[in-house]
Amino acid sequence: xxxxxxxxxxxxxxxGQQVTLRCSPKSGHDTVSWYQQALGQGxxxxxxxxxxxxxxxxxxxxxxxxxxxxxxxxxxNVNALLLGDSALYLCASSLSSGVDLSFYSNQPQHxxxxxxxxxx
Amino acid sequence: AQTVxxxxxxMSVQEAETVTLSxxxxxxxxxxxxxxxxxxxxxxxxxxxxxxxxxxxxxxENRFSVNxxxxxKSFSLKISDSQLGDAAMYFCAYNDYYGGATNKLIFGTGTLxxxxx
Numbered sequence: 001x002x003x004x005x006x007x008x009x010x011x012x013x014x015x016g017q018q019v020t021l022r023c024s025p026k027s028g029h030d031t032v033s034w035y036q037q038a039l040g041q042g043x044x045x046x047x048x049x050x051x052x053x054x055x056x057x058x059x060x061x062x063x064x065x066x067x068x069x070x071x072x073x074x075x076x077n078v079n080a081l082l083l084g085d086s087a088l089y090l091c092a093s094s095l096s097s098g099v100d101l102s103f104y105s106n107q108p109q110h111x112x113x114x115x116x117x118x119x120x
Numbered sequence: 121a122q123t124v125x126x127x128x129x130x131m132s133v134q135e136a137e138t139v140t141l142s143x144x145x146x147x148x149x150x151x152x153x154x155x156x157x158x159x160x161x162x163x164x165x166x167x168x169x170x171x172x173x174x175x176x177x178x179x180x181e182n183r184f185s186v187n188x189x190x191x192x193k194s195f196s197l198k199i200s201d202s203q204l205g206d207a208a209m210y211f212c213a214y215n216d217y218y219g220g221a222t223n224k225l226i227f228g229t230g231t232l233x234x235x236x237x
Binding site for chain 1: 124155157162163164165166167170211213224225226227228229230
């Protein structure tokens with residue numbers, strides 16, 4: 001049973017460039033969330049995708065955008081890279097559909113190993 | 121807005137001993153989930169234990185247990201019989217339940233646990 005996979009594992013970019021990070025969810029999951037984890041900090045929620053649409057968004061500028069494909073995989077795009085975008089980007093998947101959408105059916109998220117993005 | 125606070129940046133424990141990691145949170149909601157995640161140097165965030173706010177009984181998972189004090193908004197993690205493999209960064213997290221089956225997690229800043237042989 002494949003877990004959450006992310007690619008690439010490490011990426012080096014320069015300021016002003018654009019980057020695309022990829023995530024394949026755990027088998028059977030349909031929801032993908034992206035988090036940014038700066039060095040020495042806890043992860044910060046960027047956004048979540050379900051049914052190919054952005055369902056919720058954190059406090060991140062429009063330079064951060066995403067996409068979800070019919071096979072539930074997802075991409076995170078960051079434009080006009082800044083030095084402050086250097087971080088570990090984590091993808092997490094969970095299951096939303098086909099279950100009772102009540103509080104008592106909260107599905108835990110499964111995380112990938114992350115992509116380390118370094119901006120020079 | 122909900123917040124999660126971990127006031128212990130680093131902790132150390134002797135192998136086979138017990139250690140408690142602290143976490144406090146702030147929310148106006150009555151229903152929510154709390155989690156402890158472990159992040160070893162391999163970077164993958166691993167779920168250790170979770171607690172449903174509506175349950176008064178503290179969650180346990182083998183050597184890991186929590187002390188959930190809802191009124192005090194406190195959620196500590198106790199690790200018994202500590203092992204070298206427990207060394208990692210530990211994050212406390214709150215599930216911001218927003219109107220539907222979303223799973224937005226709000227994390228604390230983490231506690232780095234060292235296990236001494």
